[in-house]
Amino acid sequence: MKTAIIxxxxxxxxxxYLLCKExxxxxxxxxxxVVFIDGKDFCLGTYHKQTExxxxxxxxxxxxxxxxxxxxVYQYSFNANLKLILDTCMDECDNKLFGTLVAAGGQxxxxxxxxxxxxxxxxxxxxxxxxxxxxxxxxxxFNAEKTIPxxxxxxxxxxxxxxxxxxxxxxxx
Numbered sequence: 001m002k003t004a005i006i007x008x009x010x011x012x013x014x015x016x017y018l019l020c021k022e023x024x025x026x027x028x029x030x031x032x033x034v035v036f037i038d039g040k041d042f043c044l045g046t047y048h049k050q051t052e053x054x055x056x057x058x059x060x061x062x063x064x065x066x067x068x069x070x071x072x073v074y075q076y077s078f079n080a081n082l083k084l085i086l087d088t089c090m091d092e093c094d095n096k097l098f099g100t101l102v103a104a105g106g107q108x109x110x111x112x113x114x115x116x117x118x119x120x121x122x123x124x125x126x127x128x129x130x131x132x133x134x135x136x137x138x139x140x141x142f143n144a145e146k147t148i149p150x151x152x153x154x155x156x157x158x159x160x161x162x163x164x165x166x167x168x169x170x171x172x173x
Contacts, residue, residue: 001032001168004064008039008082009072015103015140015147019133019157020070022149023101026161032168035060037085044084058089066097066168067126069116073104077115086119093120097171099129099164101157104136127171131163 005027007020017038024034037060042053061067071078098120102113113132120126139153149157 001066001165001172002035002064003027003032003066003068003164003168004035004037004061005068005070006037006039006061006082006085007070008079008085009070009103010040010079010081011072012040013147014040014070014072015135015137016070016072016101018140018147018149019101019103019135020068022154022157023068023161023164026158027165030161030165032165035064037061039081039085044081044088046084047087050088054084054088057085058091061089062092064092064096065172066099066164067093068099068101068164070101071103071113071116073102073109073112076109076112078113082116086123090124093126094124095126096124097127097129097164097168099160100132101160102132102134104134106136110134129160129164129167131160133157133160 005020007017009016045051100113117128133156140147
């Protein structure tokens with residue numbers, strides 16, 4: 001099974017990036033081949049003004065069996081960088097499984113990821129993993145050296161990775 005994990009945030013201190021890296025580690029431990037795409041590493045163009053980076057991202061994900069989107073919440077929806085990836089790089093994702101990792105500033109935007117779900121389901125008939133990890137700053141522990149997920153968040157990430165791997169394997173077999 002080959003999984004693309006797409007961390008879409010442009011924030012250098014991104015919590016959704018941390019979620020993606022934790023799930024990447026868990027999936028690799030299960031023997032899953034992971035392609036990690038950090039949105040900060042690419043300068044993407046719009047649909048009519050695509051860059052070489054759009055092609056690079058599209059090539060990285062074209063052979064993937066499924067996808068995990070890491071997103072921060074902006075204005076109660078997903079960010080513009082993720083929208084660019086969806087619009088310009090996702091030609092090869094019809095009928096594939098996807099999971100969602102959401103980092104928000106507060107607790108009131110817990111349904112914001114549904115915009116992404118609707119987009120993926122309607123545009124490409126993708127299949128959403130029923131388990132979504134939603135968190136905010138209170139789900140992390142901060143120290144001088146690094147930011148780490150709380151024990152509760154770590155448990156939810158493990159459950160997410162277990163479900164994603166199990167369902168993903170069944171869908172590709």
